Amino acid sequence: MSDLHPYVSVEGVTRAYPGHTVFQDLWFGVNRGEFVCLVGHSGCGKTTVLNILAGLDKPDRGVVIVDGTEITGPSLDRAVIFQGHALMPWMTAEQNVAFALSCRHPKWDKAQLRDGARAALEKVGLGGAADRKPAMLSGGMKQRVGIARALALAPKMLLMDEPFSALDALTRGGLQDEVSRLVQDANQTAFMITHDVDEAILLADRILLMTNGPDSHVAEVVQNTLPRPRDRANLHKLPGYHALRDHILEFLLTRSLALRGNPMPGWDRRALPVVRVGGAREHSPPPEPDPAPVPPAAVAVVPRPVSTTPVTKPKRKAAMNDAKTELGHKILKIKKKAGLKWAEIAARIGMSPVWTCALCMGQMSAEPHHARGLAELLGLDEEEEATLCEMPYRGAQPMPPTDPLIYRFYELVLVYGTTWKDMIHEEFGDGIMSAIDYDMVMERLPDQKGDRVKLTMTGKFLSYKRY
Amino acid sequence: MNTQVSAWRAALLALAIFAAFLAVWQSLATSGGGSATVDPEYAALVGQAAATGGQTPFPGPGAVAARLWELLRDPFYIRGPNDQGIGIQVGYSLLRVTAGFLLAAVVAVPFGFLIGMSPLLNAALNPFIQVLRPVSPLAWMPLALYTIKDSAVSAIFVIFICALWPMLLNTAFGVASVRREWLNVARTLEAGTLKTAWRVILPAAAPTILTGMRISIGIAWLVIVAAEMLVGGTGIGYWVWNQWNNLSLADIVIAILLIGLVGLLLDRALGAVARLVAWQE
Numbered sequence: 001m002s003d004l005h006p007y008v009s010v011e012g013v014t015r016a017y018p019g020h021t022v023f024q025d026l027w028f029g030v031n032r033g034e035f036v037c038l039v040g041h042s043g044c045g046k047t048t049v050l051n052i053l054a055g056l057d058k059p060d061r062g063v064v065i066v067d068g069t070e071i072t073g074p075s076l077d078r079a080v081i082f083q084g085h086a087l088m089p090w091m092t093a094e095q096n097v098a099f100a101l102s103c104r105h106p107k108w109d110k111a112q113l114r115d116g117a118r119a120a121l122e123k124v125g126l127g128g129a130a131d132r133k134p135a136m137l138s139g140g141m142k143q144r145v146g147i148a149r150a151l152a153l154a155p156k157m158l159l160m161d162e163p164f165s166a167l168d169a170l171t172r173g174g175l176q177d178e179v180s181r182l183v184q185d186a187n188q189t190a191f192m193i194t195h196d197v198d199e200a201i202l203l204a205d206r207i208l209l210m211t212n213g214p215d216s217h218v219a220e221v222v223q224n225t226l227p228r229p230r231d232r233a234n235l236h237k238l239p240g241y242h243a244l245r246d247h248i249l250e251f252l253l254t255r256s257l258a259l260r261g262n263p264m265p266g267w268d269r270r271a272l273p274v275v276r277v278g279g280a281r282e283h284s285p286p287p288e289p290d291p292a293p294v295p296p297a298a299v300a301v302v303p304r305p306v307s308t309t310p311v312t313k314p315k316r317k318a319a320m321n322d323a324k325t326e327l328g329h330k331i332l333k334i335k336k337k338a339g340l341k342w343a344e345i346a347a348r349i350g351m352s353p354v355w356t357c358a359l360c361m362g363q364m365s366a367e368p369h370h371a372r373g374l375a376e377l378l379g380l381d382e383e384e385e386a387t388l389c390e391m392p393y394r395g396a397q398p399m400p401p402t403d404p405l406i407y408r409f410y411e412l413v414l415v416y417g418t419t420w421k422d423m424i425h426e427e428f429g430d431g432i433m434s435a436i437d438y439d440m441v442m443e444r445l446p447d448q449k450g451d452r453v454k455l456t457m458t459g460k461f462l463s464y465k466r467y
Numbered sequence: 468m469n470t471q472v473s474a475w476r477a478a479l480l481a482l483a484i485f486a487a488f489l490a491v492w493q494s495l496a497t498s499g500g501g502s503a504t505v506d507p508e509y510a511a512l513v514g515q516a517a518a519t520g521g522q523t524p525f526p527g528p529g530a531v532a533a534r535l536w537e538l539l540r541d542p543f544y545i546r547g548p549n550d551q552g553i554g555i556q557v558g559y560s561l562l563r564v565t566a567g568f569l570l571a572a573v574v575a576v577p578f579g580f581l582i583g584m585s586p587l588l589n590a591a592l593n594p595f596i597q598v599l600r601p602v603s604p605l606a607w608m609p610l611a612l613y614t615i616k617d618s619a620v621s622a623i624f625v626i627f628i629c630a631l632w633p634m635l636l637n638t639a640f641g642v643a644s645v646r647r648e649w650l651n652v653a654r655t656l657e658a659g660t661l662k663t664a665w666r667v668i669l670p671a672a673a674p675t676i677l678t679g680m681r682i683s684i685g686i687a688w689l690v691i692v693a694a695e696m697l698v699g700g701t702g703i704g705y706w707v708w709n710q711w712n713n714l715s716l717a718d719i720v721i722a723i724l725l726i727g728l729v730g731l732l733l734d735r736a737l738g739a740v741a742r743l744v745a746w747q748e
Contacts (some may be wrong), residue, residue, distance in 0.1 A: 103662070
């Protein structure tokens with residue numbers, strides 16, 4: 001992976017509005033035939049990065065060099081797959097692709113355009129739906145047409161702007177596998193932005209991790225050493241997958257916020273630190289011993305409640321309202337009632353489990369495409385669905401210093417399968433809290449180079465009951 | 468009120484309402500609402516219309532139907548400049564409306580495109596449009612008559628002016644609100660300005676433009692009657708005015724009916740075109 005002369009080179013790119021810097025002095029490259037994912041939270045400016053690469057947006061400072069030439073605007077050589085499918089609704093699927101082809105090959109006649117469009121649609125398995133207009137296609141089919149349209153151009157580079165985020169979990173999975181295959185077959189250079197960790201791991205050769213905005217920066221580059229071919233069915237069995245996933249999740253949950261405007265010591269924007277997570281752990285045994293899931297060895301959990309007195313009923317109710325948003329409360333209720341796992345609920349909403357949990361805890365607001373799934377899960381009407389997107393979002397406000405640690409805590413609960421029960425088992429036997437005034441302190445143990453984390457729960461247990 | 472109503476029940480009710488309307492009309496017409504006594508000398512002076520005093524001149528449905536039959540039996544006769552068949556009159560009006568409307572479309576759609584695509588032009592021209600738009604088209608008539616010096620062309624000009632604004636504004640709005648993502652698709656495909664305008668913006672804005680056209684043709688058909696009353700000569704508006712001077716109210720009732728029917732047909736025709744260009748997400 002020589003970074004000396006990458007195919008695409010982003011050099012010192014800055015995008016800023018008066019009083020608001022999206023990012024500044026951004027440096028990274030994409031090599032020929034490489035698949036690079038940019039991962040970050042909503043609002044970190046990753047769409048802006050993609051728009052600049054596509055030529056739809058212009059940097060305030062800096063340049064993007066593709067194949068030795070500075071880009072000045074959009075080009076057919078850099079095809080974009082948009083987040084919304086962006087198909088023209090008055091054209092059939094075939095006409096949409098043919099329109100793109102007619103731009104690529106202005107001299108083609110109608111028959112050539114039609115054959116070209118048919119062939120492109122066949123490739124994504126939509127030969128039978130060529131004559132349908134987008135309104136007659138499902139969400140996944142529409143996005144397939146969008147993919148066919150981009151690939152039909154035989155671009156030198158494929159740019160993807162969260163192309164699957166508006167789709168339900170099942171459709172998304174199928175399309176991810178398909179894009180993985182198509183890109184591999186064509187040895188296509190690709191750049192994709194996403195906030196789906198598994199998607200990035202499945203598709204990318206390298207994963208750029210971007211901190212939260214404003215004034216975000218690329219904190220590090222994760223080298224994805226998992227062997228190809230990968231598909232979603234075998235992904236989690238690949239050696240190093242869990243370590244890689246944990247590393248990225250940990251970045252998204254904790255470091256993306258902590259590093260905002262505060263890069264790690266020694267971080268050089270022109271020579272981004274390269275991390276090879278998967279390889280390092282490949283030879284060590286898997287971190288989670290079965291059957292009883294416990295926190296991974298790297299994390300020591302030390303619950304130390306200040307007050308352990310179970311409280312009476314009215315106080316418990318108040319604590320409930322305090323600790324969780326109403327939405328989270330509703331979801332938890334459904335979860336308990338139907339005996340669902342977080343992963344199942346998350347799949348229905350179309351979000352990752354950790355984020356679903358964060359959403360329940362009021363740490364995040366729902367995005368419109370998640371609101372749909374949420375509304376279905378909760379049986380809400382349209383008006384209530386709309387309010388989901390305006391749920392209080394604590395991330396938007398300056399966060400109290402402990403909050404990134406709460407993210408970390410969710411991760412312990414969700415990723416490592418640790419339950420509240422496990423965490424306070426020693427103190428309470430079989431008791432489990434239904435609410436907690438979470439006031440925790442989590443600190444990196446100084447003697448372990450930041451690898452070990454000590455979690456101290458200094459909060460009050462407001463209630464607990466026999467489970 | 469969203470439940471489906473069966474078509475024949477609605478038709479039955481409509482027929483009943485129509486029958487009731489005819490009955491009320493008939494009774495009012497025959498009850499002799501205006502039993503004015505007419506001075507015989509005055510009657511001799513003003514002639515036969517007023518001489519029938521004591522009887523209301525308002526015709527009943529029967530009289531109107533008889534007159535309608537008379538008119539429709541030979542709608543296209545020409546017996547001198549002041550006596551031409553009703554079909555001829557409607558034809559003249561339609562000709563003027565079509566000419567004025569097409570002229571307006573030729574001007575409004577390209578200009579609307581420019582205004583819609585350029586926020587600068589939009590901001591610069593908006594004050595003019597906003598001032599000129601609420602002006603009654605008939606207010607232009609004296610200016611038109613003075614400068615054009617031809618009453619027939621003036622009538623077309625008035626139609627042009629009144630049909631212009633809805634089309635202009637709707638085109639500009641439709642073009643300005645074309646989805647950013649479609650334009651971005653066109654940009655990443657390096658489609659030229661002309662190709663983008665023709666293949667992306669026009670189809671995207673077509674339903675809005677057609678809505679503007681439908682509003683325009685409705686207004687044009689409203690205005691033509693008044694305009695023809697002013698300029699005279701031919702047309703359904705002139706015919707109405709002429710029959711008023713003849714105090715032939717049956718003819719006026721028939722004219723109202725015809726104007727309504729033709730207006731409906733014009734609207735339906737554009738509605739059909741609108742369905743052709745409509746798209747659904």
